[in-house]
Amino acid sequence: MRAQSFVSKRIGWRRSIENRGSCALGSPDRVHRFRPLTRSDMSTTTAIAHTFDQASRAALRKKADAIRWFHAIDFGDFQTRGRFPAHLPPNSTLYPVFELLSRVEIGGLRCLDIGTYSGLVAHGLAKLGAASVAATDIQDRPEFRLTSELLGIEIDYRPDVLIDGLEGAFEAESFDLIICAGVLYHMLDHMLDPVRAFSECRKLLRPGGLLILETAFHAGLEGPTMFLNSEDDQYIEPTTYWLPSRGAVEGMARLCCFDVLQTIELAHTRPQYARLAVACRACGPDEIGDRRPNLVRIHERGVKGLGYKPASLTSAGAGEAISYTGERGHTVMRAEAYTPSFPLHAHTLRDPVGLTS
Known part of the structure; x- marks a missing residue:
């Protein structure tokens, strides 16, 4: 099939982030379960920001600023720098993944993120209502554990796998x-x-x-x-x-x-x-x-x-x-013409935290 040009658009996720899961519940299963937010809950970002008192949040931000981040993650009140220089779109190598994921109803699925690094995909899947999320990496990464702490999400994290x-x-x-x-x-x-x-x-x-x-x-x-x-x-x-x-x-x-x-x-x-x-x-x-x-x-x-x-x-x-629900075949996209709306993706970096390469 001839490649088609990918037009600029914002992904329409089937459920808003506000109605997705964010709080981990204890589970005897191998991977952890997430409670969907109710209508009475605040937005995910607001709820996260108020999980900690001001001093604790400031301490976590300072901790984040001392880490080199692979992903640019939006934590609501601040973003991490990610690995790309300022002239490149943050997390752009994941744009094709974001688009393919928009064709899947994540709610209720048992998910695994291999090579998770800072955990953008793993924690984003949890926010989209996955029934369970596991994540692996070749080493234990402090930025992944800090992401879980900042978001109040517990992932079945398996480093050294x-x-x-x-x-x-x-x-x-x-x-x-x-x-x-x-x-x-x-x-x-x-x-x-x-x-x-x-x-x-x-x-x-x-x-x-x-x-x-x-x-x-x-x-x-x-x-x-x-x-x-x-x-x-x-x-x-x-x-x-x-x-x-x-x-x-x-x-x-x-x-x-x-x-x-x-x-x-x-x-x-x-x-x-x-x-x-x-x-x-x-x-x-x-x-x-x-x-x-x-x-x-x-x-x-x-x-x-x-x-x-x-x-x-x-x-x-x-x-x-x-x-x-995606169409079979091959599609070509350009990073500068695409606007993803995957949860936690940092679209623009406003005074980001984290070490530079």
Whole structure:
């Protein structure tokens, strides 16, 4: 399908933030539950700001100012700086993820955020009414814990969990929605390969569940191609090992038994600095769209490295698949023409706190 231009618009989330969950309740489950706010509650931002007395809030802000933040987060009375310089839109690499998430009814879903960093996505999902939210990272990050404290939200936070440790940390088929942003192109350390970003998520998703995966990619590559960045310095970052093409991202998803629903490209003047997000559904091999004959043979034979037999995977029953309302195909967006309304995203930075890079 020919790529379409992405027009500027504000996402219309199906429920206002004021009616979403914000307070964590104790739960015996592996991931924590959230109470939806009632009509008598104040707005989320106002309620958060009044959780602490003035002195306590000032102390937390001072603590936030001494941390280097990966995400630009709006806490109501102040924002964190995030990792981008002032001339770039805050959190812009997540814009395709925000748009794909706007096509999913988050309320009541069991969610997992892989590579959470400061926790913008994880805490935003909680505010959108997720039944439960878990988050993982390769190390324990103080900014994530401070985000939870400032917002009064308790996430099932699992630091020191790599992709290959997900299966040991969570039960199989225990999530409805998984977000994996900014991970795939780093996968070489600890002998991890990019395909495992899809295969490990496939194990954790229930039949009909959704994966939204975002990655750096090379918009100038044709076909299902994986560029080894160490050989040509296309992307100047020492931990970016891979720059896949869109065909390679879609192909890895299908190999791991996902049906690709939609891809969104965040355009860049240099094609090797573009970003790509894909929304795909966990399904049985027979439900995969555009499955090539050789992929059929691969699935029938089995792939030992996946850790499961594709032929044994089942699809969701009638009416059980998580709804996705986006249109199939590929779309191109530009950061300067897009206005996200994902909860906690800082649109503009007014005297932000946090260390500079």
